[in-house]
Amino acid sequence: MTVFIIRRVMQSILVLFVMSLLVFVGVYAIGNPVEIFVAADADQAERARVIAALGLDKPLWEQYLLFIRNAVMGDLGKSFVFNQPALGLILQRMPATLELAFTAMVIALALGIPLGMYAGFRPQSRIAKAIMAGSILGFSLPTFWVGLMLIMVFAVELGWLPSTGRGATAEVFGIETSLATWDGLSHVLLPALNLALFKLSLVIRLTRAGMRENMLMDYVKFARAKGLTMRRVVFVHVLKNIMIPIVTVVGLELGSVIAFAVVTETVFAWPGMGKLIIDSINNLDRPVIVAYMLITVTMFIVINLVVDVLYSVLDPRVRLADMKG
Amino acid sequence: MSTAPTLVVEDLKTWFYTKAGVVKAVDGVSFRAEAGKIVGLVGESGSGKTVTGFSIIGLVDPPGRIEGGRILFKGRNLVGLTEEELRKLRGSRIAMIFQDPMMTLNPVLRIETQMVEAVRAHVDVSEAEARRRARDALGQVGIPSPEERLKAYPHQFSGGMRQRVAIAIALINKPDLIIADEPTTALDVTIQAQILFEVQKLCRQTGTALIWITHDLSVVASLADEVCVMYAGKIVEQGTVDDVLDRPAHPYTHGLMCSVPSANRRGAPLRQIPGVMPSLLDLPSGCSFRPRCSRADGACLEPPPMAPVGPGRLARCFHPLHGEGV
Ligand SMILES: Nc1ncnc2c1ncn2[C@@H]1O[C@H](COP(=O)(O)OP(=O)(O)O)[C@@H](O)[C@H]1O
Ligand code: SF4
Ligand SMILES: [Mg+2]
Numbered sequence: 075m076t077v078f079i080i081r082r083v084m085q086s087i088l089v090l091f092v093m094s095l096l097v098f099v100g101v102y103a104i105g106n107p108v109e110i111f112v113a114a115d116a117d118q119a120e121r122a123r124v125i126a127a128l129g130l131d132k133p134l135w136e137q138y139l140l141f142i143r144n145a146v147m148g149d150l151g152k153s154f155v156f157n158q159p160a161l162g163l164i165l166q167r168m169p170a171t172l173e174l175a176f177t178a179m180v181i182a183l184a185l186g187i188p189l190g191m192y193a194g195f196r197p198q199s200r201i202a203k204a205i206m207a208g209s210i211l212g213f214s215l216p217t218f219w220v221g222l223m224l225i226m227v228f229a230v231e232l233g234w235l236p237s238t239g240r241g242a243t244a245e246v247f248g249i250e251t252s253l254a255t256w257d258g259l260s261h262v263l264l265p266a267l268n269l270a271l272f273k274l275s276l277v278i279r280l281t282r283a284g285m286r287e288n289m290l291m292d293y294v295k296f297a298r299a300k301g302l303t304m305r306r307v308v309f310v311h312v313l314k315n316i317m318i319p320i321v322t323v324v325g326l327e328l329g330s331v332i333a334f335a336v337v338t339e340t341v342f343a344w345p346g347m348g349k350l351i352i353d354s355i356n357n358l359d360r361p362v363i364v365a366y367m368l369i370t371v372t373m374f375i376v377i378n379l380v381v382d383v384l385y386s387v388l389d390p391r392v393r394l395a396d397m398k399g
Numbered sequence: 400m401s402t403a404p405t406l407v408v409e410d411l412k413t414w415f416y417t418k419a420g421v422v423k424a425v426d427g428v429s430f431r432a433e434a435g436k437i438v439g440l441v442g443e444s445g446s447g448k449t450v451t452g453f454s455i456i457g458l459v460d461p462p463g464r465i466e467g468g469r470i471l472f473k474g475r476n477l478v479g480l481t482e483e484e485l486r487k488l489r490g491s492r493i494a495m496i497f498q499d500p501m502m503t504l505n506p507v508l509r510i511e512t513q514m515v516e517a518v519r520a521h522v523d524v525s526e527a528e529a530r531r532r533a534r535d536a537l538g539q540v541g542i543p544s545p546e547e548r549l550k551a552y553p554h555q556f557s558g559g560m561r562q563r564v565a566i567a568i569a570l571i572n573k574p575d576l577i578i579a580d581e582p583t584t585a586l587d588v589t590i591q592a593q594i595l596f597e598v599q600k601l602c603r604q605t606g607t608a609l610i611w612i613t614h615d616l617s618v619v620a621s622l623a624d625e626v627c628v629m630y631a632g633k634i635v636e637q638g639t640v641d642d643v644l645d646r647p648a649h650p651y652t653h654g655l656m657c658s659v660p661s662a663n664r665r666g667a668p669l670r671q672i673p674g675v676m677p678s679l680l681d682l683p684s685g686c687s688f689r690p691r692c693s694r695a696d697g698a699c700l701e702p703p704p705m706a707p708v709g710p711g712r713l714a715r716c717f718h719p720l721h722g723e724g725v
Contacts, residue, residue: 292502299456299497300517300568301490304482310516314507389507390552 079379086375090368094145097367098138106130107154107358128154141364150368151361155354160365164347168369170240171339171346173251175331177266182273183324190281191316195308197286205278212275217334221268221341228264236261238343265342269335273327280323284316318389325381329374403474405575405608406432406455411468413447413454420680424450424463426632429705430625432576432608437599439623439640440612441655443676446629448612449498452578455610456495457485473575491521494569498581500562504553510537510564511549517568536567541597559590566598573605580612595622616659620644628652631676631687634705638712648708648719650692686716694718 112124125131129140141151150161193202229237241261244254252258288294289312297307336348343349347366354362386392413425425447432438440448453459455470457477470477472493477485489495497503505513514533518524524532530549537545540563553561562582569577579598583591599622602609611622619626620640627637628651636649647653654672674691683689685700692699698717708714708721 292497292499293505295458296495296497296503296565297505297513298458299489299495301486301488301520302516303486303520306516306520311505311508315505318507390509391506391554 075383078382082375082379082382086372086379089375090371093371094142094364094368095138097364098141099134101358101360101363102134105358107360110358111154145368150365153354153359153362155357155359155362160359160361161369163362164350164365164369167345167347167350169250170252170344171332171335171348173253174262174266174269174335174338174344174346175328177253177262178269178273178331179324179328181266181270182277183320185270186274186277187281187320190278191285191308191313193278194282194285194289197282202282206282209275209278212271212278215271217268217272217337218341220271221265221338224264224268225341235264237264240345265338265344268341269331269338273324273331276327277320277324280320281316284319285312288312288315314388318385321384321388322381325377325384329370329377332373333370403471404431404433405473406610407469407471408451408455409469409471411451411454411470412466413450413459413463414466416462416464422679423632424679425454427468428629428632428634429468430627430634430637432610434575434608435603435606436625437602437609437611437623439619439626440610440629441614441616441619441626442629443614445676445679447632448614448629449580451629452495452580452610452612455576455578456489456493457482458489458495487521490517490569490574491572492574493576493578494572494574495578496562496565496569496580496582499585500558500565500582501585503565504561506553508552509549510551510553510556514549514564514568514571517571521572532571533567536571537564539570539601540564540567541593542567559586559594562586562594566594570601574607576608576610577602578610578612581614583618584613584615591618616644616655628655631682632679633687633715635688635716636712636714638709642709642712646720648712648714648721649688649716650694650718650720651688652714653720654691 107128108121108125108130111128112121116124122131129137132140144151148161149159152158153160153163156163189205193205196202225237228235239261241252241258242255243250243252243258245251246254252262294307294311297311298304302311332347335344335346336352338344339346339348340352347369350362351366353359354366408431409429411425411428412423415422415424428447428451430438430440440451442448450459450463454465455472455477457480459465465478468478472488477488480488504510511530511533514536515526515529518529518532519526533549534545537548542548542560542563548556553564556564562585566582569579583594586594595618598609601607611619613619623640625637626640626643627634628643628649629635630651636643636647636652638648643652644656647656651672654670657670658672660669672691677683677687677690686692686695686703689695689699694716696718701717703715703717705713705715708719
């Protein structure tokens with residue numbers, strides 16, 4: 075296990091390094107931020123001053139080496155726009171995004187597993203067919219459209235929930251979160267539902283497929299032949315088996331939930347990282363873009379590692395030492 | 400104390416309602432199993448042996464249904480019992496062992512969990528007591544250091560050991576009847592012989608009735624007291640092992656005997672029965688075995704009844720063989 079984790083960390087550092095190079099060159103290719111930051115009527119001297127201040131006067135390789143040297147010491151550069159450290163800017167907004175993604179995942183699992191289990195247990199029933207039809211909608215309706223509809227129905231027409239922004243926060247275990255206040259919860263519900271919809275459909279389909287497949291297995295028949303109740307067979311024997319693919323897929327999807335929170339954050343004016351990155355791309359705020367990419371990749375790496383560890387806990391046949399990194 | 404035999408199956412019919420038609424997988428099967436005795440249920444694959452076993456233990460799933468007949472377990476008819484009444488019998492009074500030991504244990508639960516739950520589904524004992532019984536059952540089927548092995552997961556056992564675990568689970572509540580569905584088919588010959596020997600011993604000791612399902616006549620010969628030969632959902636011949644295997648009366652049994660190697664016919668050529676078992680959806684009229692039978696004639700266009708062919712033995716044939724031997 076320790077060997078496994080060490081190997082994974084080494085690989086991760088390599089991935090981050092390659093990633094930083096790609097992003098750096100990529101962002102360089104997109105456009106020149108100087109055009110945005112220097113007034114059109116500025117003179118040559120003013121222009122040169124801004125370029126030097128942003129560190130853009132040096133050749134690309136030198137800029138990159140400088141970036142790496144600073145990055146190793148935890149400095150990912152300063153935002154051109156805010157003139158603040160990019161890392162700090164992102165970390166400031168990260169809790170809002172994580173909170174949204176987390177709530178969305180909880181909704182997807184808490185609704186998706188029971189619905190999927192029912193649909194797999196009684197596939198011919200009308201309710202099961204309704205659940206599956208719903209999951210097709212969840213897959214195919216565009217996120218921004220659903221978001222707007224949610225706002226229309228629950229905020230505008232019914233007036234039950236607020237439509238934009240993040241509510242009041244409170245501190246739990248040292249973390250500022252809006253999940254700890256009623257106002258905060260009421261604000262997070264709609265955007266989280268919006269973000270959850272796609273994953274909910276995914277969880278329903280995965281669970282249903284696992285349920286149907288496992289119910290036909292010999293081990294289920296044997297468990298029933300032991301005289302176990304159907305409830306125990308389903309909720310202990312089958313559930314434990316279908317949790318393995320669910321945890322794997324959902325864990326890997328967590329990264330994409332965070333990354334794709336961009337759309338939902340835009341629709342609901344949620345002050346998270348997604349909104350920041352959209353703004354930064356518009357402004358060609360290079361340090362923030364690079365820092366955002368590196369943080370996102372790091373998050374994916376950490377999540378994958380946690381999923382692998384969880385996987386080995388759930389499935390006794392898997393031993394981490396045997397797994398390739 | 401009732402003197403009823405452990406199990407009497409009378410005219411059992413289990414049919415499957417598929418899109419293609421009604422599959423009469425078990426169609427009028429009658430036999431009995433006595434305490435401490437072993438009945439061999441023999442037949443080619445697809446003849447309805449497994450469905451017979453599932454019918455007895457009440458595990459026929461849709462689209463299948465028990466369509467008729469009686470299953471008298473110690474005098475009580477199991478056909479028509481509620482799911483909960485059947486559940487209480489399953490694993491406690493009637494146990495079943497399946498064919499493929501690699502598939503029957505749940506891969507993600509410890510052996511301990513799977514054994515303890517089998518006890519606690521039926522008797523209200525403490526976790527510790529259930530565990531003690533589990534350990535004893537493992538020891539009984541010859542698993543070394545059972546205490547440690549309880550903690551293991553199925554994938555940590557070989558196929559033969561897993562089947563022993565399954566047998567231990569079947570034995571754990573001291574059932575009156577065990578249905579063993581080809582439990583040694585997937586194992587190699589030496590392990591098969593060991594398991595056969597041990598199961599036989601355990602049943603005789605405890606007075607458990609055992610139904611041993613197999614397609615292998617040599618297994619029946621070394622193990623069973625009585626034998627029932629199944630073909631296309633019906634029993635075509637039954638009697639004691641000595642009678643049936645030494646002097647088969649039904650042409651199908653005779654054909655089966657000729658197709659297995661045997662010590663007392665060393666050097667004799669093996670003859671397979673020509674043709675294959677017909678589809679249950681498209682059975683020939685009259686005797687189901689007619690297209691493959693060398694003795695068939697016009698009479699066989701009617702379905703033959705089960706008729707006595709000697710003391711204590713029956714065969715479903717108009718022209719039974721009379722002790723020609725094999
Ligand atoms: N779930 C099912 N649906 C339709 N037909 C089935 C089903 N289960 C079994 N059968 C039919 O019942 C017949 C007997 O099967 P089985 O008892 O498994 O045979 P055996 O155990 O003797 O090899 C087979 O021909 C099969 O087609
Ligand atoms: S009844 Fe006729 S066809 Fe059937 S087994 Fe006997 S001889 Fe053969
Ligand atoms: Mg079978």
